[in-house]
Structures are given as structure tokens and as C-alpha cells.
Amino acid sequence: MPRTLFEKIWDAHVVDEEPGKPALLYIDLHLIHEVTSPQAFEGLRLAGRRVRRPDLTFATMDHNVPTDNPFTIADPIAKQQIETLEKNCREFGIRLAGLGHPDQGIVHVIGPELGLTLPGKTIVCGDSHTSTHGAFGALAFGIGTSEVEHVLATQCLPQYKPKTMEVRVDGHLRRGVTAKDLILALIATYGTDFATGHVIEYTGEAIRALTMEERMTVCNMSIEAGARAGMIAPDDTTFAYLEGRRYAPKGAAWEQALAAWQTLPTDPGATYDARVTLNASEVAPMVTWGTTPAMGVPVTGVVPDPSDFPIETQRKAAERALEYMGLEPGTPIVDIPIDRVFIGSCTNSRIEDLRAAARVVRGKKVHPRVRAMVVPGSQHVKRQAEAEGLDRIFKEAGFEWREPGCSMCLGMNPDILAPGERCAATSNRNFEGRQGRGGRTHLVSPIMAAAAAIAGHFVDVREWDLDE
Numbered sequence: 001m002p003r004t005l006f007e008k009i010w011d012a013h014v015v016d017e018e019p020g021k022p023a024l025l026y027i028d029l030h031l032i033h034e035v036t037s038p039q040a041f042e043g044l045r046l047a048g049r050r051v052r053r054p055d056l057t058f059a060t061m062d063h064n065v066p067t068d069n070p071f072t073i074a075d076p077i078a079k080q081q082i083e084t085l086e087k088n089c090r091e092f093g094i095r096l097a098g099l100g101h102p103d104q105g106i107v108h109v110i111g112p113e114l115g116l117t118l119p120g121k122t123i124v125c126g127d128s129h130t131s132t133h134g135a136f137g138a139l140a141f142g143i144g145t146s147e148v149e150h151v152l153a154t155q156c157l158p159q160y161k162p163k164t165m166e167v168r169v170d171g172h173l174r175r176g177v178t179a180k181d182l183i184l185a186l187i188a189t190y191g192t193d194f195a196t197g198h199v200i201e202y203t204g205e206a207i208r209a210l211t212m213e214e215r216m217t218v219c220n221m222s223i224e225a226g227a228r229a230g231m232i233a234p235d236d237t238t239f240a241y242l243e244g245r246r247y248a249p250k251g252a253a254w255e256q257a258l259a260a261w262q263t264l265p266t267d268p269g270a271t272y273d274a275r276v277t278l279n280a281s282e283v284a285p286m287v288t289w290g291t292t293p294a295m296g297v298p299v300t301g302v303v304p305d306p307s308d309f310p311i312e313t314q315r316k317a318a319e320r321a322l323e324y325m326g327l328e329p330g331t332p333i334v335d336i337p338i339d340r341v342f343i344g345s346c347t348n349s350r351i352e353d354l355r356a357a358a359r360v361v362r363g364k365k366v367h368p369r370v371r372a373m374v375v376p377g378s379q380h381v382k383r384q385a386e387a388e389g390l391d392r393i394f395k396e397a398g399f400e401w402r403e404p405g406c407s408m409c410l411g412m413n414p415d416i417l418a419p420g421e422r423c424a425a426t427s428n429r430n431f432e433g434r435q436g437r438g439g440r441t442h443l444v445s446p447i448m449a450a451a452a453a454i455a456g457h458f459v460d461v462r463e464w465d466l467d468e
């Protein structure tokens, strides 16, 4: 019977299955960070257990890391989480890219760049944006802390089988329109829960044309559509990205792996439980105006009027969002002034994101009212950007150039907004208080954020000179 990419990976990892019960899945890679692992290790310790496969487990530090000086953690909880992860990794024999380590970075940035993330793998992490790794044709999803403990102890995880959904994206993205706009447009069209209970597979010519970094941006935000995971079938783009990466197979093992990976794409005739479509050619640069990733419009649009929404709950949600965001209905998006710009997070902090933003910024100055920062996703990204001189471009324009971490994506470290401050952010969540209490977040692409930093308000980046 023809099978989907998801079904092939699922079937290959079921260790045990009984009717009416969750299947027991084998896990190929377990990624760990400092926030969701302390109680899991404590549980192991209390039960007198070891980590079943330290060699399939990899840890980093990201959420709590101060990005000005990572070694000066003032917050006692953050400090404790960082120290606890160090201690746990030492005690249980787990590789750790800790503070000051050349591999340190946001967990969803370092997995792929080190070649830990590979097609066909099952990958889990105590973090919702684990969906990022599905860009490689892996089945990757976030788990809770008690599940982290279960995987540490057994390398397996009980899971009910999710449904499948095809998100088919035809056409192609136009100049100045990015993968970030694609996923924001998808969620604005279908809502924050259209994929609940499903694993999305992104298909279509627009997806095939994306680079790996762009595919990661799309899969990253699958969770904001309610999906359990997002996946893209591996192809030559995937293989070219992975070849030669530190933990990717080498020599004969590479050839073998390649042959296996080539069998992963969904078979002709295989069916999904649900399907939605989007035309990439119609997508414009997106800006969110509200407090969910679905509350977004093209940059050419205006802040919507709550009374235009058809359903009462939507009207109420929009009213509340506008109040929190301090916005008036009918305001053109390009007339919204901003105070802060954040280029970073596991959605958009990779080298291509920084290159694209630097192209917009080169030779220009950040608007005097705006405080802007660039936070590379990992030490590797930072070194590469510096080798290419991107840090100089940003600094000369007036951006702060920071150390890798989650930073302003969420308020777990010193990088936060003051109440009422308005930020153009390349991250993935714009919930109330996400970037600090009272902070106002507008989700955009890296080039839209860069252009807004210069202009002091949102601008249609398509009107800018984007070429080398």
C-alpha cells in the first residue's frame, strides 16, 4: 500500500503496539535544553536510573543565556537551570554545548547544523519548536518534561498516532517575499488550530524551491498552526546541506544512508487525512497586528476593524488584541512606528537570514528612535557571519551584535521589551507578554525587520533595493 513520508517513519519506529493504546516509538535523537530537563533528570536520580542512550542525547543552553555576556547570569532561577544542566550532563555522560562552547546555540539551530538532524529519524525535545527538524524529512516533535524523563530512561516514547495533513504550496515566492511570509500567510488564512492533531507534510513546487534554511522556518512554525509536527520530504537540497556535517554519516555509510533516505518521500497514490492549499505567488510580506500568529495581514493592508469579523469570539479576540497592541482599526500597517527590532530566534537566526537582513541594512542607519539587535542562532552562525563581515554591516548601521541564544524571542533572559514598547521581531510568537510584560510584538521576516529598523516603521520591503 502506498505510504506517506510520515507513515514510513512511524512504521519503522514502532516498537510495540496494542489496540486502544498509544504505540511505543523508538527515538533516534533526544535534544535537551536547560528549561525542560531539570525535573526529568531529578526523576531518574530518584528512581536510581541511568540514561539509556547518552550517545543519542545532545544538550545545549539557549533560553536563559544572557546575550551580552553569557557568563553573567543575574537571575537566580536561570542560573540554577544552567548549572543544573551542566551537572546533569556530567553525571549522566551527555554531550553538552554549554556556555562558551563552540557549538552552543538555540537547540533547533544546532541540531541541523551539526548534522545530528537527519532524514528518517524520530527526534524529540522538551520544546514545542522541535517541529523545525521536520524540514529534513524527520519526524520531530516537542514533548513535556515527564516525557523527557521517559525518553532519557528508555529511549522510547508512548504516542498516539497523529493524523496526516498535506499542505500543498504551488506557485513561487516573489522577490522580497520569504518563507516566513509563506508560513505567516498560511496561518493567517487557516488559523492557529487548523492542523491540530495532524502531522503536516508540506508539498508543492514552492516548497521544493526553498533552501533548507527556508524549509526550517516553515516547519518551525507548524506548531503555531496546532500541528504535532511539520515535515518536508528529503531531496537533493537536503542531501547537499547535510553532506560533510560533523555527525552526518561519512564514506560508505553516507552512500547507504542516501539510498535509504531516497525511499522516504511519499509514494504516488498515498493519501492524507486532510489537505489545504496555498498559492505562493499570491503571498505578500506579512506583518502581524495582534496577539496570535494568525492575526496577520500583508504589509500593504491596514489594521482590521474587529466589527468586520464574522464570529463573536473573533470580534472579542480582535478587540482585546488591538487594545493590548495599542492599535486603531484602519491604520495602514506602514504607518505603525516601532521602538525595537529583534532579528533572531529558532525561526530566523540562521546564516541566510542574517545575510538577507544585512543586504537590506548595508550602508544605512538604524532610525534614531529604534533600538535594534541581531542575535545569531548559534556560535557557528556567529562565526560564519563574522567571517563574512556581516557583524560590521550591522554594527555600522547601529545594530547591537549579540551572543547566541533565544534572547528576545521570550522573556526568560535579560533581553525584554519595556511595557508598551513595540517590536518588529523575526520570532514565532506574539502572545501577550511574550517579549516582556506589556511588550508589543509584530512578527515579520528578517528583511522586513531590517527595513523597519532603518525606516522606524513598517515598510514594504519589495520597494527596496534587495540585490547585491
Ligand SMILES: CC(C)[C@H](C(=O)O)[C@@H](O)C(=O)O
Pocket (backbone or CB within 6 Å): 035, 036, 063, 126, 127, 128, 129, 142, 410
Ligand atoms: C521554554 C520552552 C518549553 C518553550 C517551548 O516549548 O516552546 C519555548 O521554547 C517557547 O518557544 O515558548
Ligand code: SF4
Pocket (backbone or CB within 6 Å): 062, 063, 106, 107, 108, 127, 129, 345, 346, 347, 405, 406, 409, 410, 427, 428
Ligand atoms: S528561540 Fe524562541 S521559539 Fe525557539 S526555542 Fe527559543 S524560546 Fe522557543
